[in-house]
Amino acid sequence: MSISWYPGHMHKASKELVKLMGSVDAVIEVLDARAPQASSNPLLSDIRKLLPCIKILNKTDLADAQTTRSWQGHYNILKQTICLTSGSNKLLSKSQLIDAAERLLGHDKPVSKARFELAIIGIPNVGKSTLLNTLADRKLARTGNEPAVTRHQQRIKLAENRYLVDTPGMMWPKLEDQAGAYKLAMLGSIRNTAVSADDIAWFAAELLLSEFRDRLARRYDLAGSVQTPLQLLEQVAEIRGCLTKGGKADFNKASEALLNDIRSGKLGQLSLERPPA
Ligand SMILES: Nc1nc2c(ncn2[C@@H]2O[C@H](COP(=O)(O)OP(=O)(O)OP(=O)(O)O)[C@@H](O)[C@H]2O)c(=O)[nH]1
Numbered sequence: 001m002s003i004s005w006y007p008g009h010m011h012k013a014s015k016e017l018v019k020l021m022g023s024v025d026a027v028i029e030v031l032d033a034r035a036p037q038a039s040s041n042p043l044l045s046d047i048r049k050l051l052p053c054i055k056i057l058n059k060t061d062l063a064d065a066q067t068t069r070s071w072q073g074h075y076n077i078l079k080q081t082i083c084l085t086s087g088s089n090k091l092l093s094k095s096q097l098i099d100a101a102e103r104l105l106g107h108d109k110p111v112s113k114a115r116f117e118l119a120i121i122g123i124p125n126v127g128k129s130t131l132l133n134t135l136a137d138r139k140l141a142r143t144g145n146e147p148a149v150t151r152h153q154q155r156i157k158l159a160e161n162r163y164l165v166d167t168p169g170m171m172w173p174k175l176e177d178q179a180g181a182y183k184l185a186m187l188g189s190i191r192n193t194a195v196s197a198d199d200i201a202w203f204a205a206e207l208l209l210s211e212f213r214d215r216l217a218r219r220y221d222l223a224g225s226v227q228t229p230l231q232l233l234e235q236v237a238e239i240r241g242c243l244t245k246g247g248k249a250d251f252n253k254a255s256e257a258l259l260n261d262i263r264s265g266k267l268g269q270l271s272l273e274r275p276p277a
Pocket residue numbers: 058059060061062086087088089122123124125126127128129130131142143144145146147148149150151167168169170
Protein backbone atom coordinates (compact mmCIF):
# COMPACT_ATOMS: atom_id res chain seq x y z
CA MET A 1 0.00 0.00 0.00
CA SER A 2 1.34 3.40 -0.98
CA ILE A 3 1.65 6.01 1.80
CA SER A 4 0.43 9.55 1.31
CA TRP A 5 -0.15 11.95 4.20
CA TYR A 6 -0.48 15.66 3.66
CA PRO A 7 -3.61 16.81 5.51
CA GLY A 8 -5.12 20.29 5.15
CA HIS A 9 -3.61 21.63 8.36
CA MET A 10 -0.12 20.98 6.95
CA HIS A 11 -0.91 22.89 3.78
CA LYS A 12 -2.00 25.82 5.97
CA ALA A 13 1.07 25.43 8.18
CA SER A 14 3.33 25.54 5.10
CA LYS A 15 1.88 28.93 4.13
CA GLU A 16 2.43 30.22 7.66
CA LEU A 17 5.97 28.89 7.56
CA VAL A 18 6.73 30.75 4.33
CA LYS A 19 5.67 33.97 6.10
CA LEU A 20 7.74 33.12 9.17
CA MET A 21 10.89 32.63 7.06
CA GLY A 22 10.80 36.36 6.30
CA SER A 23 11.35 37.23 9.96
CA VAL A 24 13.74 34.56 11.30
CA ASP A 25 17.54 34.57 11.08
CA ALA A 26 18.08 30.81 10.84
CA VAL A 27 16.22 27.54 11.16
CA ILE A 28 16.71 24.59 13.47
CA GLU A 29 15.81 21.50 11.48
CA VAL A 30 15.09 18.59 13.79
CA LEU A 31 15.75 15.16 12.26
CA ASP A 32 15.21 11.69 13.66
CA ALA A 33 18.73 10.36 14.38
CA ARG A 34 17.54 6.87 13.43
CA ALA A 35 16.64 7.95 9.87
CA PRO A 36 18.07 11.41 9.10
CA GLN A 37 17.56 11.13 5.36
CA ALA A 38 14.00 9.83 5.44
CA SER A 39 13.12 12.53 7.99
CA SER A 40 14.57 15.35 5.83
CA ASN A 41 11.58 17.12 4.33
CA PRO A 42 12.30 18.47 0.79
CA LEU A 43 9.43 20.95 1.12
CA LEU A 44 11.13 22.49 4.17
CA SER A 45 14.38 22.86 2.22
CA ASP A 46 12.45 24.77 -0.45
CA ILE A 47 10.75 26.96 2.14
CA ARG A 48 13.90 27.84 4.08
CA LYS A 49 15.77 28.73 0.88
CA LEU A 50 19.23 30.05 1.81
CA LEU A 51 18.66 30.63 5.52
CA PRO A 52 21.44 29.16 7.69
CA CYS A 53 20.50 25.89 9.32
CA ILE A 54 21.26 24.14 12.59
CA LYS A 55 20.44 20.49 12.04
CA ILE A 56 19.69 18.58 15.20
CA LEU A 57 19.87 14.81 15.15
CA ASN A 58 17.34 14.08 17.87
CA LYS A 59 16.42 10.94 19.82
CA THR A 60 20.07 9.90 19.90
CA ASP A 61 19.21 7.57 22.79
CA LEU A 62 17.35 5.40 20.23
CA ALA A 63 20.03 5.46 17.49
CA ASP A 64 23.42 3.82 17.14
CA ALA A 65 26.01 6.27 18.54
CA GLN A 66 28.68 5.59 15.91
CA THR A 67 26.24 6.01 13.01
CA THR A 68 24.93 9.25 14.52
CA ARG A 69 28.50 10.58 14.66
CA SER A 70 28.92 9.71 10.96
CA TRP A 71 25.72 11.58 10.09
CA GLN A 72 26.90 14.57 12.14
CA GLY A 73 30.18 14.64 10.16
CA HIS A 74 28.24 14.31 6.91
CA TYR A 75 26.02 17.32 7.67
CA ASN A 76 28.80 19.45 9.16
CA ILE A 77 30.52 19.73 5.80
CA LEU A 78 27.47 21.40 4.25
CA LYS A 79 27.63 25.15 3.77
CA GLN A 80 25.80 27.39 6.26
CA THR A 81 25.10 24.34 8.41
CA ILE A 82 26.01 23.20 11.90
CA CYS A 83 24.87 19.79 13.05
CA LEU A 84 24.25 19.08 16.75
CA THR A 85 22.78 16.11 18.56
CA SER A 86 20.26 15.67 21.33
CA GLY A 87 18.47 12.82 23.03
CA SER A 88 17.22 11.83 26.42
CA ASN A 89 20.66 10.25 27.03
CA LYS A 90 22.40 13.62 26.46
CA LEU A 91 20.21 16.67 26.05
CA LEU A 92 21.30 19.66 24.02
CA SER A 93 21.85 22.66 26.30
CA LYS A 94 20.68 26.21 25.78
CA SER A 95 24.28 27.48 25.71
CA GLN A 96 25.28 24.89 23.07
CA LEU A 97 22.44 26.05 20.84
CA ILE A 98 23.08 29.76 21.33
CA ASP A 99 26.77 29.25 20.72
CA ALA A 100 26.06 27.38 17.46
CA ALA A 101 23.64 30.08 16.30
CA GLU A 102 26.16 32.82 17.04
CA ARG A 103 28.84 30.97 15.09
CA LEU A 104 26.47 30.42 12.20
CA LEU A 105 25.25 34.01 12.08
CA GLY A 106 28.39 35.83 13.11
CA HIS A 107 30.58 35.68 10.02
CA ASP A 108 31.31 39.37 9.61
CA LYS A 109 29.90 41.16 12.63
CA PRO A 110 29.84 40.57 16.37
CA VAL A 111 26.36 39.21 16.96
CA SER A 112 26.62 38.31 20.59
CA LYS A 113 24.24 41.14 21.55
CA ALA A 114 22.23 41.35 18.34
CA ARG A 115 18.69 39.97 18.47
CA PHE A 116 18.04 36.71 16.67
CA GLU A 117 15.11 34.43 16.15
CA LEU A 118 15.26 30.76 15.16
CA ALA A 119 12.41 28.64 13.78
CA ILE A 120 12.27 24.97 14.81
CA ILE A 121 11.09 22.96 11.81
CA GLY A 122 10.83 19.29 10.88
CA ILE A 123 8.52 16.39 10.18
CA PRO A 124 5.99 15.31 12.85
CA ASN A 125 6.96 13.52 16.06
CA VAL A 126 10.73 14.07 15.83
CA GLY A 127 10.73 15.96 19.14
CA LYS A 128 10.59 19.66 18.14
CA SER A 129 8.31 20.76 20.97
CA THR A 130 10.15 18.60 23.51
CA LEU A 131 13.38 20.28 22.42
CA LEU A 132 11.83 23.73 22.85
CA ASN A 133 10.73 22.77 26.39
CA THR A 134 14.17 21.37 27.18
CA LEU A 135 15.93 24.52 25.99
CA ALA A 136 13.48 26.79 27.82
CA ASP A 137 13.67 24.56 30.91
CA ARG A 138 9.88 24.80 31.20
CA LYS A 139 6.95 22.94 29.69
CA LEU A 140 5.70 25.68 27.39
CA ALA A 141 4.70 23.59 24.36
CA ARG A 142 2.37 20.59 24.24
CA THR A 143 4.12 17.35 23.31
CA GLY A 144 2.81 13.85 22.69
CA ASN A 145 3.75 10.44 21.45
CA GLU A 146 1.83 10.76 18.18
CA PRO A 147 2.39 12.79 15.02
CA ALA A 148 0.79 16.21 14.40
CA VAL A 149 0.42 17.34 18.03
CA THR A 150 1.51 20.95 17.41
CA ARG A 151 -0.97 22.81 15.20
CA HIS A 152 0.17 26.44 15.60
CA GLN A 153 3.41 28.37 15.74
CA GLN A 154 4.57 29.32 19.24
CA ARG A 155 7.25 31.93 19.91
CA ILE A 156 9.23 31.89 23.16
CA LYS A 157 12.03 33.99 24.59
CA LEU A 158 15.04 31.76 25.19
CA ALA A 159 17.34 34.45 26.61
CA GLU A 160 17.84 38.17 26.27
CA ASN A 161 17.48 38.92 22.52
CA ARG A 162 17.20 35.24 21.64
CA TYR A 163 13.85 33.84 20.45
CA LEU A 164 12.66 30.41 19.31
CA VAL A 165 9.54 29.57 17.32
CA ASP A 166 8.06 26.05 17.49
CA THR A 167 6.14 25.05 14.35
CA PRO A 168 3.75 22.24 13.40
CA GLY A 169 5.35 19.03 12.07
CA MET A 170 5.23 19.02 8.28
CA MET A 171 5.13 16.29 5.65
CA TRP A 172 5.17 17.00 1.92
CA PRO A 173 2.57 16.34 -0.80
CA LYS A 174 4.18 13.48 -2.74
CA LEU A 175 6.17 10.83 -0.88
CA GLU A 176 8.20 9.58 -3.83
CA ASP A 177 10.58 7.52 -1.70
CA GLN A 178 8.08 5.00 -0.35
CA ALA A 179 10.76 3.00 1.48
CA GLY A 180 11.64 6.23 3.31
CA ALA A 181 7.95 6.85 4.04
CA TYR A 182 7.62 3.35 5.50
CA LYS A 183 10.65 4.01 7.71
CA LEU A 184 8.94 7.16 9.00
CA ALA A 185 5.75 5.20 9.65
CA MET A 186 7.81 2.56 11.46
CA LEU A 187 9.30 5.26 13.72
CA GLY A 188 5.90 6.86 14.38
CA SER A 189 6.06 10.04 12.28
CA ILE A 190 3.07 9.18 10.08
CA ARG A 191 -0.51 9.00 11.36
CA ASN A 192 -2.00 5.52 11.63
CA THR A 193 -4.90 6.70 9.44
CA ALA A 194 -2.47 6.91 6.48
CA VAL A 195 -1.24 3.32 6.64
CA SER A 196 -2.25 0.27 8.69
CA ALA A 197 -0.12 -1.09 11.53
CA ASP A 198 -0.12 -4.47 9.73
CA ASP A 199 1.49 -2.98 6.61
CA ILE A 200 4.10 -1.06 8.61
CA ALA A 201 4.92 -4.10 10.75
CA TRP A 202 5.37 -6.25 7.62
CA PHE A 203 7.84 -3.71 6.22
CA ALA A 204 9.60 -3.48 9.61
CA ALA A 205 9.76 -7.28 9.92
CA GLU A 206 11.45 -7.60 6.50
CA LEU A 207 13.96 -4.88 7.34
CA LEU A 208 14.75 -6.22 10.80
CA LEU A 209 15.14 -9.80 9.57
CA SER A 210 17.68 -8.70 6.98
CA GLU A 211 19.64 -6.14 9.02
CA PHE A 212 19.01 -6.65 12.74
CA ARG A 213 18.37 -10.36 13.16
CA ASP A 214 20.50 -10.50 16.32
CA ARG A 215 18.21 -7.97 18.05
CA LEU A 216 15.12 -10.00 17.11
CA ALA A 217 16.76 -13.18 18.32
CA ARG A 218 17.43 -11.66 21.73
CA ARG A 219 14.03 -10.07 22.22
CA TYR A 220 11.82 -12.81 20.81
CA ASP A 221 13.89 -15.93 21.39
CA LEU A 222 14.04 -16.50 17.64
CA ALA A 223 14.83 -19.94 16.23
CA GLY A 224 16.83 -20.25 13.00
CA SER A 225 13.72 -21.53 11.21
CA VAL A 226 12.10 -18.06 11.45
CA GLN A 227 12.87 -16.47 8.08
CA THR A 228 9.78 -14.62 6.86
CA PRO A 229 7.80 -11.64 8.21
CA LEU A 230 4.82 -13.93 8.80
CA GLN A 231 6.92 -16.35 10.87
CA LEU A 232 8.42 -13.45 12.80
CA LEU A 233 4.98 -12.00 13.61
CA GLU A 234 3.81 -15.45 14.74
CA GLN A 235 6.79 -15.62 17.08
CA VAL A 236 6.14 -12.07 18.38
CA ALA A 237 2.51 -13.09 19.01
CA GLU A 238 3.62 -16.08 21.02
CA ILE A 239 6.29 -14.31 23.08
CA ARG A 240 4.17 -11.20 23.70
CA GLY A 241 0.94 -13.12 24.31
CA CYS A 242 -0.92 -11.63 21.32
CA LEU A 243 -3.42 -14.43 20.85
CA THR A 244 -7.04 -14.67 19.75
CA LYS A 245 -9.66 -16.26 22.01
CA GLY A 246 -9.06 -19.50 20.14
CA GLY A 247 -5.34 -19.35 21.04
CA LYS A 248 -4.13 -18.48 17.52
CA ALA A 249 -1.70 -15.66 16.69
CA ASP A 250 -3.46 -12.27 16.56
CA PHE A 251 -1.46 -10.61 13.77
CA ASN A 252 -2.94 -7.20 14.37
CA LYS A 253 -1.90 -7.19 18.03
CA ALA A 254 1.49 -8.70 17.16
CA SER A 255 2.05 -5.91 14.61
CA GLU A 256 1.28 -3.29 17.25
CA ALA A 257 3.56 -5.04 19.74
CA LEU A 258 6.46 -5.17 17.26
CA LEU A 259 6.04 -1.47 16.40
CA ASN A 260 5.86 -0.50 20.08
CA ASP A 261 9.06 -2.42 20.76
CA ILE A 262 10.86 -0.68 17.88
CA ARG A 263 9.64 2.83 18.80
CA SER A 264 10.40 2.51 22.48
CA GLY A 265 13.91 1.14 21.99
CA LYS A 266 13.14 -2.39 23.28
CA LEU A 267 15.09 -3.78 20.32
CA GLY A 268 18.07 -1.61 21.23
CA GLN A 269 19.48 1.37 19.37
CA LEU A 270 18.44 1.12 15.72
CA SER A 271 19.93 3.31 13.01
CA LEU A 272 17.98 2.59 9.84
CA GLU A 273 20.22 4.64 7.54
CA ARG A 274 23.89 5.38 7.01
CA PRO A 275 25.27 8.51 5.36
CA PRO A 276 26.43 8.14 1.75
CA ALA A 277 30.11 7.18 1.55
N1 LIG B 1 13.30 8.53 23.36
C1 LIG B 1 13.16 9.82 23.09
N2 LIG B 1 11.93 10.33 22.92
C2 LIG B 1 11.82 11.65 22.64
C3 LIG B 1 12.94 12.51 22.53
N3 LIG B 1 12.50 13.75 22.22
C4 LIG B 1 11.16 13.66 22.14
N4 LIG B 1 10.73 12.41 22.40
C5 LIG B 1 9.35 11.91 22.40
O1 LIG B 1 8.87 11.98 21.06
C6 LIG B 1 7.47 12.25 21.07
C7 LIG B 1 7.18 13.43 20.17
O2 LIG B 1 7.69 14.61 20.76
P1 LIG B 1 7.16 16.06 20.36
O3 LIG B 1 8.10 17.03 20.98
O4 LIG B 1 5.71 16.21 20.63
O5 LIG B 1 7.40 16.01 18.78
P2 LIG B 1 7.11 17.14 17.70
O6 LIG B 1 8.21 17.08 16.70
O7 LIG B 1 6.87 18.45 18.35
O8 LIG B 1 5.78 16.57 17.02
P3 LIG B 1 4.62 17.38 16.22
O9 LIG B 1 4.17 18.52 17.08
O10 LIG B 1 3.58 16.34 16.05
O11 LIG B 1 5.22 17.81 14.94
C8 LIG B 1 7.08 12.47 22.54
O12 LIG B 1 6.55 11.27 23.05
C9 LIG B 1 8.41 12.78 23.20
O13 LIG B 1 8.45 12.43 24.57
C10 LIG B 1 14.23 11.92 22.74
O14 LIG B 1 15.27 12.57 22.66
N5 LIG B 1 14.27 10.59 23.02
